Amino acid sequence: MPLKVVVVDDSAFFRRRIVEILNADIGIEVVGTAGDGREAIEVVKRLKPDVVTMDIEMPVMDGITAVRRIMAEAPRPILMFSTLTTDGATATLDALDAGAMDFLPKRFSEMAKDEDSAKMLLRRRVRALARGRSSAPVAPRASARADARHVPAAPASSTPSQSPPPPPPRSSGGRGESLRSLRALLIGTSTGGPVALQEVLKALPSQFPLPIVVIQHMPASFTPAFAERLNNLCQIEVREAANGDALKPGVALLAPGGMQLVLEGGSQPRVRIVDSPPGTIYKPSVDITFTSAVAALRSQVLAVVLTGMGADGREGARALKEQGARIWAQDAASSVVFGMPAAVIEAGLADQVLALRDVGPALVKNLC
Incomplete structure (x- = not known):
């Protein structure tokens, strides 16, 4: 039909x-x-x-x-x-x-x-x-215009969908002690990402110990407004990344639309904002940022792949995984479109598969 x-x-x-x-x-x-x-x-x-x-x-x-x-x-x-x-x-x-x-x-x-x-x-x-149509009613979300930077955010419940349940997550220890040596949190997402990112980042305290890099498929004219909106909602600082920005704990840098965000290592890791290689579909691309982290940060990364159509992030996650980095993926039931996280899970790369409502609290529990 x-x-x-x-x-x-x-x-x-x-x-x-x-x-x-x-x-x-x-x-x-x-x-x-x-x-x-x-x-x-x-x-x-x-x-x-x-x-x-x-x-x-x-x-x-x-x-x-x-x-x-x-x-x-x-x-x-x-x-x-x-x-x-x-x-x-x-x-x-x-x-x-x-x-x-x-x-x-x-x-x-x-x-x-x-x-x-x-x-x-x-x-x-x-x-x-x-x-990915929801099988349960979804209440309208609270307006993002309200400034909630200094109000502790309770995790909102995720929306179930008709997607089949994902395979059981692979276990790699996943204890808090083994995650506290990380140098950065990377998050990649696409369709459904703006709302998913709000839920995850609102759960993080202002003193979150890691720098955060966010790659959301979004046009160039949208990312400044989206970064400002997240900054008003979250206790951490959120802003659109600029060329040369240093990675700082408790600061989330949003990749600019239409460009690529590449990580550079050293004692003070930084980001470079560059043009896309010919033929690149996604601008920004999760794969490009994740892959750049291999040389810049090697295994000292937690990469999280949230809801999105397609498979962007799978090859970058594979490259990170080969260095020993940790990979988390959103589950089918809470994804608007179970494409990007499914690609990571089906490739056997996910150390943990989490419902959206659990991602933020799990970050706080394991890293704070």
């Missing part, structure tokens, strides 16, 4: 375009459309689609409000279409806080190198979100 999709946008032209692209896939059927947020709520209730695509700026009711209402009344995966501007970044992050699972640029030229690739990417995202 084809996946059922509802397309929401105030532009009739854009709606028709998305409908044509999705209906060209025999595994996807657009069962309804809506021109504003209020109409979208009614259409979703009536048609019960597997996935909803949603514009942000619409008359009558905006997309963020509609997402919040849908996730409260008839929760299902929502894919936002966003402009790649500073205002678009803020609005998209608000939509993710409201319960949306993923986003894509509204302009196809910003989505992929050519129109055919953009169409394929859209279909893949819709299918991936449908596969």
Whole structure:
């Protein structure tokens, strides 16, 4: 049976375009459309689609409000279409806080190198979100505008999904004593990552003993706003990485969108921000950062792979693992898309497989 999709946008032209692209896939059927947020709520209730695509700026009711209402009344995966501007970044992050699972640029030229690739990417995202569809209602998340830097954060509960349970984690000792000699924590993620990172990083105390490097697949115009949002939410300091930044305990550096973050070793490890090699798909790439840590930090790394589509991070985790580094992966049940962590687990690289709600507390228990 084809996946059922509802397309929401105030532009009739854009709606028709998305409908044509999705209906060209025999595994996807657009069962309804809506021109504003209020109409979208009614259409979703009536048609019960597997996935909803949603514009942000619409008359009558905006997309963020509609997402919040849908996730409260008839929760299902929502894919936002966003402009790649500073205002678009803020609005998209608000939509993710409201319960949306993923986003894509509204302009196809910003989505992929050519129109055919953009169409394929859209279909893949819709299918991936449908596969990871939550089987339990998801409450709208608290607004990320509130400043919670000095308020201890209690771990939020993770969202179950229909994915099958992962294989049992391999044991490598994993005791706190063996992790306290580490020099850095690396975290890689993609689809579902903005919300997952909020949950993990909010659990860390201001005196967290390790430097943190975060690689999130995200456009260049989004990472400054995302770093600022995380910084306002977390007790640790979070900022977008700049070329030459030193790794410091209790500071999380977010890889800039559109570029690559490479680690350099020495008595004071630093980051370099560089252009992507020709043909690189992910900008930033988890594999590139993880692999650079092999020479810079060798075994003194804990690398965590969270929710995301694809397999970025697997080869970097493999290179780190060969040096004796520790690798953790998020489990299937709490992943929005069980792609990146599944690739690490299926390759036999994960020392621990954890539910999202357990990652932050496990870091505190083992490292603080």
